Amino acid sequence: MEGALAVGANWALTEASAGRRLKRDRPDLHDRYVGLLFFTLVGYATLGKGFAYLGVPPLFIGEIVLILGLASLLVSGCWIAIATSLPNLLLLTLMVWVMARTLPYVREYGIDAPRDSMIVMYGLFALIVTGLLVEKPTSLIRTLTSYSRFAWFFGWAGGPIYHLTNPGFLTVVVPFQLPQVRAGEAGVHLAGAAVFMLLGLGRASRTWWLLLLASVVMVVPSRAAMLSCLVPLALAVILGGKIRRVLPGLAAGGALLAVAYAANLEVELPLGRSVGPAQMVDNVASLFGRSDASNLDGTKTWRLRWWEAIRNYTLHGDYFWTGKGFGVNLAESDGFLLEKGASSLRSPHNGHMSILARAGVPGLILWIATGVAWYVVLGAAIVRARRQGLERWACVFIWLICYASGALINASFDVALEGPMLGIWFWSIFGLGIGAVMVFDAQLALPSRRHRSRQTAREQPKRHHDTSDLINLV
Numbered sequence: 001m002e003g004a005l006a007v008g009a010n011w012a013l014t015e016a017s018a019g020r021r022l023k024r025d026r027p028d029l030h031d032r033y034v035g036l037l038f039f040t041l042v043g044y045a046t047l048g049k050g051f052a053y054l055g056v057p058p059l060f061i062g063e064i065v066l067i068l069g070l071a072s073l074l075v076s077g078c079w080i081a082i083a084t085s086l087p088n089l090l091l092l093t094l095m096v097w098v099m100a101r102t103l104p105y106v107r108e109y110g111i112d113a114p115r116d117s118m119i120v121m122y123g124l125f126a127l128i129v130t131g132l133l134v135e136k137p138t139s140l141i142r143t144l145t146s147y148s149r150f151a152w153f154f155g156w157a158g159g160p161i162y163h164l165t166n167p168g169f170l171t172v173v174v175p176f177q178l179p180q181v182r183a184g185e186a187g188v189h190l191a192g193a194a195v196f197m198l199l200g201l202g203r204a205s206r207t208w209w210l211l212l213l214a215s216v217v218m219v220v221p222s223r224a225a226m227l228s229c230l231v232p233l234a235l236a237v238i239l240g241g242k243i244r245r246v247l248p249g250l251a252a253g254g255a256l257l258a259v260a261y262a263a264n265l266e267v268e269l270p271l272g273r274s275v276g277p278a279q280m281v282d283n284v285a286s287l288f289g290r291s292d293a294s295n296l297d298g299t300k301t302w303r304l305r306w307w308e309a310i311r312n313y314t315l316h317g318d319y320f321w322t323g324k325g326f327g328v329n330l331a332e333s334d335g336f337l338l339e340k341g342a343s344s345l346r347s348p349h350n351g352h353m354s355i356l357a358r359a360g361v362p363g364l365i366l367w368i369a370t371g372v373a374w375y376v377v378l379g380a381a382i383v384r385a386r387r388q389g390l391e392r393w394a395c396v397f398i399w400l401i402c403y404a405s406g407a408l409i410n411a412s413f414d415v416a417l418e419g420p421m422l423g424i425w426f427w428s429i430f431g432l433g434i435g436a437v438m439v440f441d442a443q444l445a446l447p448s449r450r451h452r453s454r455q456t457a458r459e460q461p462k463r464h465h466d467t468s469d470l471i472n473l474v
Contacts, residue, residue, distance in 0.1 A: 030136050033072045037129075038146050040065050041428060044421045045154060045189050046161055050179030052420050058111055062122075062420035069128035078131040085434050087374040088130060091123050094366040101359050102326040109327030112346075116326040116358065119351055120367075122423040126431035133435030137443075140436055144396070148202040151193035155208055158193070159215030162186040184410040185422050187225030190215055191232040192403040198233070199240050199395040224413035231409055232402035239382070239398045303413075306336045306348045310357045314364075323360035330357055347418055351411035354418065371408070374430060375401065381437045384444070393440055400433040 040061060043051035054061040073079055082088050102117040114121070133139055154161075165179045194212055197204040204212075219225040237243055310330075313319050324333060331337040331345045334357075347354045356364045378397045385393040407426040410416045417423045 029072065030076070030132065030139070031142075033068060034132060034139055034142065037065060037069065037125075037428070038143070041425055042150055044425060045150070045185070046157075046181065047179040048165060048181035048185060048421050050165070060420070062424055065424075066122075066124060066128075070124065073128050073131040076131055076135040078134045079127070081134050081438075082127055082130045082434070085130065085377070085438065087370055087377055087430070087434055088127060090366060090370040090373050091126060091430075094363070094370055095120055095123055097363055097366055098326065098359055101323060101363065105325045105327035112329075113325075113327030116346070116418070118420070118423060119354060119418045120359075122417070122420070122427045123430070125424055125427040126434070129428050129431030130435040130438070133432070133439055137439040140432075140439060143432065144201065147196065151196045151202055152204065152208065154189050155193040155197070155204065156211035156215060158186045158190045159218030162219055182414070182421075183219045183222035183225035184228055184414045184416060186215075187219045187222070187227075187229040188403070188406040188410050188422065188425075190219065191229045191406040192399070194229075194233055195236040195399050195402045198236055198242055198245075199399055201392075201395055201399060224410050224416075227413070228406045228410040232406040235405060236398060236402045239401070240395060302336070303349055306334060307350060307353050309334050309336075310348060310353050314356050314360060319357075319360055321360050321362060323356065323358045323363060326358050328358075330354070347415050349414055351408075351415075351417045374404075374433060377437055378433050381440060385440070388444065396436060397433070400429055400436070404429050404433070 043054075043061070052060060052062060055064060083092070098117050098120040102113050105113045162181050162183055165181045190212065194216075196202050197208070216229055219229065314323060324330065329337070329346050330348060334348075336348075337345060348357065352364070352367065355367045359367075378401050382394045382397045385391070385397065404426060407416065407422055407429070410422065411426075417426055
């Protein structure tokens, strides 16, 4: 599989570079689309639903950018090369299956059918991003440089953005959708920013880290946000070998948490919520057993009952092969609408269970296989990078793994990947990972680059490289 990735990427790199030598200094359609996509992602991260509703129904900003991206991919001619990647092939197979379980329900459920299918069909962004990197590998430098700025901003602003965009009373005084960033989404992006800086891909001061900690504390009342933020950070510490670096901070933070818990400190927040060590302890306790907070146990019980119902009618019932299809309101069909008391509820607050309920066991198997293949490809790339002494490349792959993991964790507790706010982010990260691996393997396949990378690793093992040096390292 590694050989196929390298061959496909080398072919595309050669074809793309031949036609671009005279235009290196001028932004072309490719560069403009990369800028548009990044602008869209930043809009989703900082404005949430308010940004997602830009456009004219049924074409919102996400659908418009998707159509433009598909056109860009088609013009690039790299759509053949991206099919050399096993994760992309599995993703394409999954999308075909999802379409087969969507089209029969369009007449009955209308626009709800394709909207429900977007949890997978947003995967088209993965193919687009992969193609963009294969067509123009230097886009990886631009992407990381741009993300470094976003990470610096969101690291200190993520928590305040979450609270400023969630004052519930404002939604009744204006007729349009206001910006609204959910806690889980903020937690995922805070984790992505923190991992980026922790691995040395960007520069951050001690003040920035303190402000990041404050932002994290603001979102941890949500279980999904807490896990989406802390688990990827722990994963980065382990995979990146940063245990010694974070031990002093963990010791100090643990001591402060213990003192605050003993003193029963709490800070009241909008929407009737509070932040404090007791809230964090209740969140953790609710994951493994019963907590003192009845609202946490009630939500957990409701979800577990619904998930059990889905397992019964798929794994052990009549919907094993087909699922219920995309378009049906699962809350109403499964009998859990009244318990939640919200007519807009459509999915069981777990993206994996939503796939199982709508696409059946074959859909779930393809979903799992696609994710596992992606993790294996990036994990193998980490090993190859470290064997070549290219630790910075390894850190890029670790960062992407941690970012995607945060999104998947959030999707396990909330309706996350079904919407564009996090769905487009997740699949863009998926495509960025595959594209980065293809570029990396293609660069290593060039003897002169391989020799230079080894020489650089020997002569300057401790040099701190800027993001713009990334491609030059290989």
